[in-house]
Amino acid sequence: MVKREDTAPFECDALPVYCEAPLAVALAHSEQDVVAAVRLCHEFGVPLVSRGAGTGLSAGAKPIARGLLLVTAPMNRILDLDPQAMTARVQPGVINQQISTAAAPHGLYYAPDPSSQIACSIGGNVAENAGGVHCLKYGVTVQNVLSVRLVSATADNIGEVLTLGGDCLSQPGYDLLALVHGSEGGLGVITEVTVKLTPVPEQTRTLMADFDCVRTAADAVSAIVRAGVIPAALEMMDKLAISATEAFCHAGYNLEAAAIVLIDLDGHPLEVQAELAVVEQVLSESGAAQVRRAADELQRARWWKGRKSAFPAIGRLSPDYYCIDGTVPRHRIGEVLEATARFAEKYSLRVANVFHAGDGNLHPIIMFDGIEPDALERTEKLAADILEYCIAVGGTITGEHGVGLEKINQMAVQFSDAELEQFRAIKRNLDPFELLNPDKQIPTLARCQEYRALRQSGG
Amino acid sequence: MDHASLGNDCSEHFAARVQELYTARGAEQPHLAIGGNGSRVAFGLPADLSLALGEHRGVVDYQPEELTLRARAGTPLSELEVLLAQHNQSFAAEMPQPTTQSTLGGAIATGWDGPGRAFGMSLRDSVLGCRLINGRGEIINFGGQVMKNVAGYDLARLQVGALGTLGAILDVTLRLQPRVEDTASVSFSVNAGALSQWWQRTRSLRPLISGTCYLDGRLYLRISGRAVAVQDLLAQLGGDITGFDWSALANLQLPFFCSERLACVHLPRYAELPVGAGQALVEWEGARVWVREGDHHALSREAARLGGFVQVLRGPAVPSQVDAPGWHRALRNALDPRGLFNPGLFHSRFCTSEGETGREYTGAGR
Numbered sequence: 001m002v003k004r005e006d007t008a009p010f011e012c013d014a015l016p017v018y019c020e021a022p023l024a025v026a027l028a029h030s031e032q033d034v035v036a037a038v039r040l041c042h043e044f045g046v047p048l049v050s051r052g053a054g055t056g057l058s059a060g061a062k063p064i065a066r067g068l069l070l071v072t073a074p075m076n077r078i079l080d081l082d083p084q085a086m087t088a089r090v091q092p093g094v095i096n097q098q099i100s101t102a103a104a105p106h107g108l109y110y111a112p113d114p115s116s117q118i119a120c121s122i123g124g125n126v127a128e129n130a131g132g133v134h135c136l137k138y139g140v141t142v143q144n145v146l147s148v149r150l151v152s153a154t155a156d157n158i159g160e161v162l163t164l165g166g167d168c169l170s171q172p173g174y175d176l177l178a179l180v181h182g183s184e185g186g187l188g189v190i191t192e193v194t195v196k197l198t199p200v201p202e203q204t205r206t207l208m209a210d211f212d213c214v215r216t217a218a219d220a221v222s223a224i225v226r227a228g229v230i231p232a233a234l235e236m237m238d239k240l241a242i243s244a245t246e247a248f249c250h251a252g253y254n255l256e257a258a259a260i261v262l263i264d265l266d267g268h269p270l271e272v273q274a275e276l277a278v279v280e281q282v283l284s285e286s287g288a289a290q291v292r293r294a295a296d297e298l299q300r301a302r303w304w305k306g307r308k309s310a311f312p313a314i315g316r317l318s319p320d321y322y323c324i325d326g327t328v329p330r331h332r333i334g335e336v337l338e339a340t341a342r343f344a345e346k347y348s349l350r351v352a353n354v355f356h357a358g359d360g361n362l363h364p365i366i367m368f369d370g371i372e373p374d375a376l377e378r379t380e381k382l383a384a385d386i387l388e389y390c391i392a393v394g395g396t397i398t399g400e401h402g403v404g405l406e407k408i409n410q411m412a413v414q415f416s417d418a419e420l421e422q423f424r425a426i427k428r429n430l431d432p433f434e435l436l437n438p439d440k441q442i443p444t445l446a447r448c449q450e451y452r453a454l455r456q457s458g459g
Numbered sequence: 460m461d462h463a464s465l466g467n468d469c470s471e472h473f474a475a476r477v478q479e480l481y482t483a484r485g486a487e488q489p490h491l492a493i494g495g496n497g498s499r500v501a502f503g504l505p506a507d508l509s510l511a512l513g514e515h516r517g518v519v520d521y522q523p524e525e526l527t528l529r530a531r532a533g534t535p536l537s538e539l540e541v542l543l544a545q546h547n548q549s550f551a552a553e554m555p556q557p558t559t560q561s562t563l564g565g566a567i568a569t570g571w572d573g574p575g576r577a578f579g580m581s582l583r584d585s586v587l588g589c590r591l592i593n594g595r596g597e598i599i600n601f602g603g604q605v606m607k608n609v610a611g612y613d614l615a616r617l618q619v620g621a622l623g624t625l626g627a628i629l630d631v632t633l634r635l636q637p638r639v640e641d642t643a644s645v646s647f648s649v650n651a652g653a654l655s656q657w658w659q660r661t662r663s664l665r666p667l668i669s670g671t672c673y674l675d676g677r678l679y680l681r682i683s684g685r686a687v688a689v690q691d692l693l694a695q696l697g698g699d700i701t702g703f704d705w706s707a708l709a710n711l712q713l714p715f716f717c718s719e720r721l722a723c724v725h726l727p728r729y730a731e732l733p734v735g736a737g738q739a740l741v742e743w744e745g746a747r748v749w750v751r752e753g754d755h756h757a758l759s760r761e762a763a764r765l766g767g768f769v770q771v772l773r774g775p776a777v778p779s780q781v782d783a784p785g786w787h788r789a790l791r792n793a794l795d796p797r798g799l800f801n802p803g804l805f806h807s808r809f810c811t812s813e814g815e816t817g818r819e820y821t822g823a824g825r
Contacts, residue, residue, distance in 0.1 A: 085728045086662075129609045140607060142616070143584045154785050162783045167727035169576055169746050172768050173781030173809055174625070174790060175583055178616035182609040199665050226524045228547065228637035267666050270688035327605040329525050359606040399607035407610070414610055418597040422794070423611050429789035442611065 001025040010069050013054045013061040014116070017322070017376060018405050022049070022063030029074045031161060031191040034151045037070050038189060038435065039159040047438050050189045052093055052121030056128060057323055058404030060184045060440060070189065072123050078102055079192070085167070086197040087146060092123025092190045096130075099195060108197040111138035114400070115308050123190045129182035131400035133307070134264070136358035137232045140400065142181035144196045150180065150188035155432045161191070179426075184402050185437040187430050201266035204232065205276055206294040208303055209283045210257035214238055217259035218334035220286035221357040224263070225330065227282045229275050233264040234358025238337070241310050241354040241365075248313030251306025252299065254290065261288075261357065262307055310354040311365070318350070318367035320375075324383050326390030327399035330360045336389060340364050343385045347378040361399035362390070388413055388455075403441045411441075412448035413455070420448060466517010466531060470590075470598055470629045473510060477627065478596025480799055490802050493623040495533055495562035501711070501721075501772045502555070502569040503622050503808065505801060510627060512564050519630055520604070523548060527587060527604050529632040532564025539563065543635060551585040551636045552576070555709050564628045570620025573709035574670035574681065577728075577743035582619055585634045589615035591626035594795030604632050617790070624805040625794045641686035642669070644705070645698035649678040658729050658744045667692050670705055673741040674715060679703045708742075711772075715740050718751035720774030722758055726767035733761070776807070784811045 001007055002024045012019040023046065028034045034050075041048040050070045051061035063069040076093035083106035088099055096117040100109040113132035114120055120130065126148060131140045138144070147165030154160070165177040180187060211217035217236060224234065237245070237260050242253045253260055261283075265275045276293070283291045294300035306313075315321055328336050337353060344351040344366070355363040364386055368375040387397045387410045397403070397410040411420065423442045431438075443451070480489040492505040496513030500506045516533035523546040530539060537559045543549055553573025554566035567589070572582050588602030602608055602615035618628055649657060657678060661668055667688060670681030679701060682689050693700070707713050711721075724732055728746045732739070740749040750758060759769045759777040769777050781787055787809045791798065798805065 084659075129613075131607050135607070139580075139584060142613070143580075152783070152786070154789060156785055160785075162786070164782055164786075166782075167766050168725040168768070169581070169728075169743060170570075170572065170620075170725055171782065172770070172779065173783075174621055174787055175570075175616055175619055176783060176786055178583060178613045178619075179790075182613055199662070201666075222524050225526060230637065268684065268688045268692075270691055271666075271685040274685045274687055327603075327607050329522065329527075329605060331522070331524050356607075361605075361607050394603070395605050396603050396608040396610050398610050399605070400609060402609055403611070411610065416599070418593075419599045419601065419611075422593060422597075422599055422614070425793040425796075426612055426614075426790065429793045430786065 007069070010054070010071065011063060013051065013056040013059060015057050015059045015404070015406060018059035018062045020063050020065055022067055022069040023065065025069045025071060027074050028070055028072045031149070031151070034070065034072065034189050034191050035159045035161060037068065038151050038153055041068055041435055042153065042158045042433055048435055049437050050185045052124040053095070053119050055116040055120040056124060056404065057325065057401040058398070058406040060128065060402050060404030060437070062405055064438070072189070072191070073121060075191070083108060087167070087194055088197055089192065089194045090122055091192060093121045096120050096122060096125060103197050107200050109200055110195055111135070111144055111198045112141050115311065122193050122195070126181055126190055126193055127183065127185045128402040129400070131356065131359070131361065133233045133235060133356065136234055136356070137230050138198060142178055145177065145181070145193060146196055147194045148177065148180060148190050149192035150190045152188045153431050153433065153435045162188070165194070167194070182402065184404065184441045186427060186441055187436065189436070201232070203269045203272045204264055204266040204300070205272050206300045206303060207263040207265070207276070207279060207283070208292050208294070209261045209263070209288040210254045210290040211259045211261070211287065212257070212289050214259045214337050215334040216287045217261055218337060218357070220261060220283055220288060221333065222330045223282050223286045224279055225358065227278055229265070229278055231263045231279070231358060232266040233262070234356070235262045235307055236260070236353070236355055236357035237307065237310065238353040240350065240352035241314065244313040244317050244352060245306040245310050248316060249305055249309050251302050253306060257289065262303060307354065314352050314365050314367065318369070320368050320370045322366045322368065322379050322383065324364050324366070324386060325361070325398050325401040326387050326395055327359065327361045328390050328393050328395035330358070332393040332395070333357060333360060333362070336362060336393060339389050340386050343382055347382045349378060349382055359399065360395065384410065405440055408440065408443045408447070409451045411443050412451045417445065417448065420445070466534070467514060468517070468531070469515040470592070473512070473515065473627060474592045474596050474598050476510065477592050477594070477799065481594060481596050481797055489797070489799060491799050493627050493800050495565035496560055498558045498561040499565045499569050501557065502571055503804065504565060504569060505804065512627060513562055515629060518542065525604065526635040527632055528635055529588070529604060529630055530563055531630045532562060532567070532628045534563050535560050536563055536566060544638065547638045548635045549638045551580045551634045552582040553709050554582060555711065557710055563631055567619055567628055567631055568621065568623045574672060574705055574742055577671070577746055578665065578669050580634070583616050586615050586619055586631060587634055588632035589618050590629045591618065592629060593626050594797055594799050598629065602632065606634070622804050622808060623801050624809060625790060625800070627800065639683045641689040642681060642683040643689055643693055644679055644681050644701045644703045645693060645696055646677045646679045646701040646703065647698045648676060649673065650676070654678070654741065654745065655729060655731060661744055664692070671742060671744055672703065672708055675737060681705055715751060716749070718773070720752050720755065721772040722750045722753055722755050722774070723770045723772060724748040724750060724758060724762050724767060725770070726762065726765050730765045730767065732765065779808050779811065781809055781811060
């Protein structure tokens, strides 16, 4: 597709502040299509950006004006599901949720569950190393993938199809599978993924605790883990997020609370029972104003529906919103939330917080109005301040959304020149012609120096 | 942090040595034999070390409430276990310890998992961050101390099993777990032919099952979790309560492992490897089989047919068979451009061999 009306829907991913029309869009229906696209791009010296469903939140799939956008979404078949071996072999365009749906009759599911799981595709999940609500206990994408096939762009064989990993629990040689996870489409184009399936837990129980103070709630999260319990999910929402979601889907949250903590405990029923008792005690000792157990599956589903629809709910309160993704040590969460509130005040912006507290993975959602001339600029400055605070307390600028274009400047803050040069050396060796998603994820030396100078001068 | 005062930081000194070799312009190709303190020769690390990371030791940071530990590569795992036990915690992955002096860095570099791997977290998944010296003598740090981190390429996990060929590991941050409340083992008399049916049954014992081992006609199961649940399951399972030594299995210290030749066969889950009685020890629901006094070349062919591969610990070596040899060369070139670190290992383990070398590995771990 080359006509503007055809390529227009592909000009951005789920971070629409970064937008660009590609030279052309190609829809891949098979691995051969991907190989052909990579070879053609090499032949004509045209960079290639690959994407699946386009639900990414860091502009990692933003097209390049002089490049091809290769969409693997049409490769959407589940090729094989082996209930005995507990694996599923799928094409990259298969939607995350589809795998669990297909595995359900066998008492199995695919554990990583990003909030976008009804729309995001597995190829993108691998490229970004996607997380989700339940990864505290069950791990992120890299822990749940056994092998991938990908089309490589190394100097000796452009368009070679490689299999990384395999059906065994370990593989000979380097852990290339780990390298590919989170490589943001810069090292190869994924054409097939074999995922690990997990038995559906015999029992899941959900607790909700209300707190009068955000700091107290954050400290309770640390206390639960300290007490020797790893919940399947441990999520937190602040007052603004609570009121937005409650208005949106009537989940049954307490509108008076300054923060709520949602907890899933799952596993063997006797273990769940024992851990419920531990967690309830820790919550009340940590100053929870109220602790409730979900009475039945219906109530449990409503509570979680609220959490998972937080983004669209907040979207209704503000013309535009911008979600960020820093991770910090659990015991610093309270401090980072307080700092975020201070920074927000400085830039006259509102921030809602709804996040994976158990992982220390924060998702401040900045609300702004793009029509105001300087609103986006203030938003970006606020985001930069928050991310750099995350680094300062020993955290990272991205837990699960990836660097993409969005956080490329902050890479210069998190990493030293030698570290960034190490990343570049890897990229150069595996993608010597700069074909695959160039100019993202790893900043150039010049860009780093420029950004550091700018920040130092208080800009 | 009081733990930080103990130990010995050799990072600058080691980095200076590597840098010197990197910049050296002599006729001879410089190289370094990197290891910890020589306890993991059977697992592939060199015996005569020119860069012994065992000297670089001590806890850098331990935060029980974060379930993370950062320690220098040369710290013995046995010391770390004592520290963690004081806080009712343990490593999230089992790491073999051939001796009480076996180090954290050696466990990462060799990348071997223990019996719990098939049921819980692998070593590579418990690595959160890693600081290392690259082949240019630069100290670089990847990953972090947080649970989730996708900034840049995952060069911390990449060190697991790389045998030091992608960098000299200085310190590692590991994910921990609350110490399991209760662990018990039961055993059953089982014919080898009935194992595949047993794997159906063990599948349904998740999440409490944490180890399976089939040896000399007996199947041993390890059950771990909250005491109420473990005891309840034991009552349902029947079988004989046993004191089977799972750490001796993890550390390859069972009498079974005392053999001239020893190979480890990795297979897809539930594959069945035909081997003689008394010759094999089956773990991980059939996904890992140890074979003593076997014909390694025949085993290698059989494993390949079943979709697996063989790692030789002692006896005739088999050709290495890595995926994507081009990517291996590219990574080596990116991280160690002059090929300083363990060059012999890089060629024997991470390059596709052209024909068989017939070289014998002789393990000090026997």
